[in-house]
Amino acid sequence: AINIASLGGQVRLIGLIGDDEPGRTLENLLTKHNVTCKFEHLQGFPTITKLRIISRQQQLLRMDFENGFPEFAGERLLKIYKQHLNWANVIILSDYLKGTLNNVKNLIELAQQSGSIVLVDPKQQNFTTYQGANLITPNLVELEAVVGKCPDDSTLFHQGMRLIEEHQLGALLVTRGEKGMSLLQPNKKPTHLPTHAREVYDVTGAGDTVISVLAIGLASGLSLIQATQLSNIAAGIVVGKLGTATVSLEELEHAVCEQWTPNKGLVTESALLSLAKAAKNQGETLVFTNGCFDILHAGHVAYLQDASRLGDRLIVAINTDKTVRDLKGPERPINPLKQRSAVLAALACVDWV
Template identity: 55%
Template sequence: MLLTMPHFNGSQVLVVGDVMLDRYWTGGTSRISPEAPVPVVKVDQIEDRAGGAGNVALNIAALGAGASLIGIVGNDEAGEALRTRLQAANVHTDFQVVDNKPTITKLRVMSRHQQLLRMDFEQAFAAEDSSEFVHKAEQLIPHVGALILSDYAKGSLANIQPLIAIANKHKVPVLVDPKGTHFEAYAGATLLTPNLHEFEAVVGECATEQALVEKGVALLKKLRLQALLVTRGEQGMTLLREGQPELHLPARAREVYDVTGAGDTVISVLAASLAAGEPLPNAVALANLAAGIVVGKLGTATVSAPELRRAVKADQGSERGVLNEEQLLLALEEARAAGEKIVFTNGCFDIIHAGHVGYLEDTRALGDRLIVAINSDESVSKLKGPGRPINPVDRRMAVLAGLEAVDWVTSFNDDTPERLLKLIKPDVLVKGGDYTTDQVVGHEIVRAYGGDVRVLSFFENVSTTAIVKKIQSQEKE
């Protein structure tokens, strides 16, 4: 699909749910406390951020869309700090203030980009604490293009069905970020966005792609939903709609991986895109791009419109990333339907060096899509011996997926890629090194159906083994 940047500045989104304040105390650590075996953090930076439904609203505002927020806060300093930061970001806040409970606050102590401690200040809210929500929502829903119900199981959405009914009455899409296993509470919503763990906790384990689709469609019917978006971490996300084929989008790897707030970003971009008039598949693709950006940031974070615009421009609708075998086969069906030429190469790719990069660029030039299949950790150990791989398979795949030349990355446990070649049937099989084409593993498989086999030279005359030996020799000196 070809993506374009939506006109967010003309859209309005209402967020209702659990708001909280995320506090960060950050500083250096250079010694252990004499009082207990814990590090001493010399705090030199204190930062407050909006969390929960507040972070959802911030994400919407960061895109340039209009954001309104209904939630519960205590009559305290934390509640005022939360309101101040949200309003400074152009979020319209309409809070119900309670006197007998604190604003939900999560205090994190940070050092060297690591979280050392988290302290939570909270009491669960009761139904009476959100008694004004329905009245507040009735005033705002007729004027928005989407409603988000952001549920963190803190009690703010104890009375959720009237909110869904009001939105349905005004034909406003209702998007729910669910919590817990009682999905019946969200019946009649437009779209649910559970992560895979939450989804399987409700429908049971999904051992295959087919099982996930079948159980997801059954849940759609049971809850009278229009769509279900299952976010799957490193496996991307899957959109399910009754009577339509599933849509899978692979995850986008980033150098720093922190999933804090990624779900907030996904539902925010989804809602803002729908409010701006985007079709649901396009909105999901945009949300997937945004999730790939936000996991590259530390802590709860937002994605700005310029960041998303750059990602859209770079992507141009190309669905790339780390895939399992089932997902890869589905992606190949679409690629072949579009007449694209598939190129395949494989290897350990333990430490990516300049030779690999140049080789992969030349390999990619032989077709329209490049698949890189890498040996599993067990397979590398068999081939290279004890101590290898240096980097585990998930890290090796993440680095390869970040290279511009690579479209899809997958892994295999076998000693050779022959089984994969029989499944994938690439148009071109490529191997790097000093081989003849008849020495390339799997050459007879590819040639049997009319495919091409090529051998390319590595650049720079370097190898991972040589790099490892050099490092080891320097450590001994």
């Protein structure tokens, strides 16, 4: 929920907590992070609490304090769910086998009737429970517990497609740790995405990041493949942080620019604006200069090298052929715009032209 809120999404969180101090602390923290809480407070049930023991930036131990809600009937929670169905574009059902989603099949059916997209993070081995969901996001271990070992992409594809057909799923997204993730859809080739993690400090919450970024991507109008690519990049960011972490909009924008936009060279105006914004968000200093650069000589190169030392990124704007003629006469330029741009972009001291 906080992942979605940190990316600018509106999110309402429905669930069960105890009528105790941990429950009140949880609700206050979520509210501070712009999450609207719609909790049912249960008497006699403690709020589920997880304690992580960390030493020298390494998680040594996790202690869970819980009883779950095994006999929870869910009538009031179902009423809250129905009240907010028409508000949501996308619904995430995160099933941790604690009892909150004992009737998850009914929740999926109600969401379908309202026209909402349903994403499920599954924990049950009986995937019939999730029948009709638009997408489920098991990790590889969870998938193999249902279909058996998947030692290669081919086995994963065939077993995954069998699940999709049997349970009428819209798609299956399998997170595979250091192997990235695989998206399977009916009547389409599989999409295998490599991991974008540079360094892995802590994988806690990576799956939650994947499904939350998927949700906000789909709610914003992205295609499923585009939203999956975005969630893969986001997961690569959070595993580089210690503890349960979120990804910010600025971090995601910067990572997307690195992934999908050239780091150097010729760029369009819109790409330059995105790159410049991302650079500023990272605290980088931008240096801008312009000129005709018709016949590039050593003086030009020295000037540009000096300019690049003034900051972190050097942007060079170049005059069009028409403005060069206006400035230098009808016989100029000697080198047309395309050639002048290519020469400038090849210089090591120039970031973007």
